[in-house]
Amino acid sequence: MSRGLIVVDVQNDFCEGGSVPVAGGARLATAIADLVERSAGGDYAYVVATRDHxxxxxxxxxxxxxxxxxxxxxxxxxxxGGEFHPGFAPVVTGGKVDAVFFKGAHSASKSGFEGFDAQGAPLADWLRARGVEDLDVVGIATDHCVRATALDAVAAGFRARVLLDYSVGVASDTTAAAVQDFHRAGVAVSGETPTR
Incomplete structure (x- = not known):
C-alpha cells in the first residue's frame, strides 16, 4: 500500500494576477512546493499534478x-495563464512531480480523474498501476477542482484526504459546503477550514 499526493491546478490563471484569481493562490503555490520538497519519496511514493488545459x-x-x-x-x-505558477513550477521541472495530468481540452473537466498524462493514461489507471491506494489532495480551488478530484478519488475506490492547509477556496460558503460534501462522501479532511 502506498500514498500519493495530487496537486490540483496550481496555475497562473488561478493565482493573483490571473484571469480567475483565487485569493491566496500565490502563497499556496509556494507552500505546496515546500510540501512536495519535504515529502516526495518520503511521505508520498508518488506526486502528481493536474492542469486545466x-x-x-x-x-x-x-x-x-x-x-x-x-x-x-x-x-x-x-x-x-495555463502554466504552473512560478512558486510551484520548480518542483515540476526539478523532477519532484512524477506525472502531470491534463484536463478540460474540450469540456469543463473539474476533476483530475478526467485528466490524462502525456502518454494518454488516465489518472486512476496510472495510480493503480503503481499500487497507490491512499491519496492526499491539495490545490486550487477547494470548492471546485479540489472538491471534484477528491470526490472522484473515493468514487474510484481510493482512500482520499483533503489537506485544507494546502488548499484554498473561492468563497467561504462554497468552501464550507465542499467540506460537508467531503464528510458525506467519506473523504477525510485535515487542517483548518480556510475562510476563503
Missing part, C-alpha cells in the same frame, strides 16, 4: 460567467 471547452468559457459552471477564459493551451 483548455482548447475549446464550450460553455465553460463565458463572457457572462456564473462562476459555478462557467468562467472567464482561462488556462488556454499555449498561453502563460
Amino acid at each position: 483548455h482548447i475549446d471547452p464550450g460553455t465553460h468559457f463565458s463572457d457572462d460567467p456564473d462562476f459555478r459552471d462557467s468562467f472567464p477564459v482561462h488556462c488556454v493551451v499555449g498561453e502563460a
Whole structure:
C-alpha cells in the first residue's frame, strides 16, 4: 500500500494576477512546493499534478460567467495563464512531480480523474498501476477542482484526504459546503477550514 499526493491546478490563471484569481493562490503555490520538497519519496511514493488545459471547452468559457459552471477564459493551451505558477513550477521541472495530468481540452473537466498524462493514461489507471491506494489532495480551488478530484478519488475506490492547509477556496460558503460534501462522501479532511 502506498500514498500519493495530487496537486490540483496550481496555475497562473488561478493565482493573483490571473484571469480567475483565487485569493491566496500565490502563497499556496509556494507552500505546496515546500510540501512536495519535504515529502516526495518520503511521505508520498508518488506526486502528481493536474492542469486545466483548455482548447475549446464550450460553455465553460463565458463572457457572462456564473462562476459555478462557467468562467472567464482561462488556462488556454499555449498561453502563460495555463502554466504552473512560478512558486510551484520548480518542483515540476526539478523532477519532484512524477506525472502531470491534463484536463478540460474540450469540456469543463473539474476533476483530475478526467485528466490524462502525456502518454494518454488516465489518472486512476496510472495510480493503480503503481499500487497507490491512499491519496492526499491539495490545490486550487477547494470548492471546485479540489472538491471534484477528491470526490472522484473515493468514487474510484481510493482512500482520499483533503489537506485544507494546502488548499484554498473561492468563497467561504462554497468552501464550507465542499467540506460537508467531503464528510458525506467519506473523504477525510485535515487542517483548518480556510475562510476563503
